[in-house]
Amino acid sequence: MPNLIDLSEDLHKVCYRQKIYMDNVFSQGEDTFLFGPNQENEVGRQIKYLGGSKVLVIYSKLSSSIGNLLDKVRRSLRNTGLDYTELGESYVNPRISTVFDGIKICKTEDVDFILAVGSTSVCSVAKVIAAGAVFEDSFYEMFKNNSDIEKALPLAVISTSICGGCAISREVTVFNRLEDGSLKYFDCSSEVLSPKFVIYNPELCSISSSNYAFNFVRLLDVLFRRYFEVNKNTVLAEKMLEATIKTVLIMFEKIKDKPNDVDCITNLMWASISAYVNPMLNYNDEACIPILEKAMISVYDCNPEEAASIIIPAWFKFVLKKKELQIAKLGSTAFDIPYNFSDVGITASQTVDFIKRRFEALKLPVKLSELNGNAGDIEKILKKVGFPEIKSIGTNEHYTQTDCEVILSLAL
Template structure:
């Protein structure tokens, strides 16, 4: 049995037209000057921003805006946001968009009132005790991460690669999150990315579950199966609100569930960030490469759980006489699913090669650190093998 302390800092507003409530909610929480943060990369955000501006004005709130131009949020934009907050006396931050905008907004919120050197905020010894209040209007079906207190941004280095900058604090959890399924569109261009982003976090949660927590395991198995069913349906009927609603709840389940382990920083997650640092690729591209490679690496060690996942979530027959066969079929199913979505599944798909492995391992932190993964440690050699399986 694991000891548990669970507290959700965020309120949820879920449903149609809830974004119209944003001004009233911010005013109720004491905001008066709002920094609205959004991504320039979103082609469908214009109408939503008009709604947000109208709601803020109708509530008597002043506001200013900041846009991000990168898939992976940059420290340079954080500095721009901090400057705006201090110059314009911003007292509330509103993130409008997906996970990258949320991360950006939370770091700005902390940096605007951080007393020490800015980069100290990302030190493991640092204790972030205060931040400007943040709220989120999620435009992603994978918006469960909006509730997270853990954030990642990137600093561009002289060689063109990215340096991962992470921080975590309870004060970074948003005051409220607005989820409206109608704001989340799924089309041929983002279908695959949405799928892998959602399935990635569910896999991480599934393999972090304590073996004695049967209910948590069953919840995740049914959630993963629901995700596959909903994505199949949405291919036939794009932007079906009922399907999107189920997918959004699947994402929220992965982040707001007292039975799940949120303290485990998994090997998969760390390697994905390292790939982003080296190739400046989309997070979903990094995930689609690392996921099958990791499954192949742990196939023997975790064959019981992999076989169980296959039987429960993917309808792969459970071979009682040889569990390894069921586990291998499950890994093959996952790999083929990613390939069918035209996602990269090898480093070569990102123009990478074996020569990049040392660079990726250095981005992870090796050899200065000995292992990665909080509850399931992996050595440098382990990670090298995983990356080799992705060639």
């Protein structure tokens, strides 16, 4: 079975900016992904092949099932003669305090490779550490709009999340605790933050009753974003996303009773990956929804998925008239809602109601009040976004402060 080590330099050049599938190995751009069982056992060989000698392993202390995987990783690193040190992440939302700890370790122990093991939060921390460890200017300069992050320590990821497609992304967000008790989020983006390789093994993932709803909303969150950013002329991309969203609903229904069903997990992981490697899609993470989500997290210190389950229905209501046809089409094709040809608005409204009801059925919050929020918090959230200093958010579509205020009001 082929693996990264067997790929010649010439083949890597051919793979550049193309997607090449080889059983369980495929490449997108300069990144390589290894998908399937036992791939984590090869992590030491892959890192050594890429020139690593001292590895910082970053993992989540919040995961109760990470222990066996870490043992495999340690064994693989030792068997290939690699030295390593470890850092545990203790927060749901990635924190700058952990980043500082990681940067210090990298500099004092001559770390030349970073390995993130676990969830999306761990991956975010690893990426910022990779950049910060070699960033020559002041640390916070990395997060300025005109910052040019030109280099970073090489990093790799072993994803244990069904929603691990974001490991591929070059965008990253981390949070810092302020004196008033709230959080402030910092964003940065650079091609050098893309992992050298990502390992996806469905057998390392399972959906428990506690994270079932969070995985559901997180996956739909990114797929909805891609769907409404698709170029109007790209019919194929639109149809692929409709099919992917429908598949997600089917798989989550099946996995309720079989949380370790590898086939279901495989389909869901591919759904997440496809949201980041499809060349027809717009990978814009500076859209309205994720920005408002990060601002909500900063105010309430809530889970990202809780912010998403509140903002998504509110955003749908806000754009209902403007995107009526597209919302109705989504409802008809992905959610099997009957298409009302005489009044498309009815189908669109039913689609928005369907999404909100699904979130409610999973005990997810759909109102700010469920996070102990109220109308007085809207100003705080808008301030976290950057208003009134900035005039609007979003790149493809621009949302003013008034627009965002209305969206948040719809979430009360």
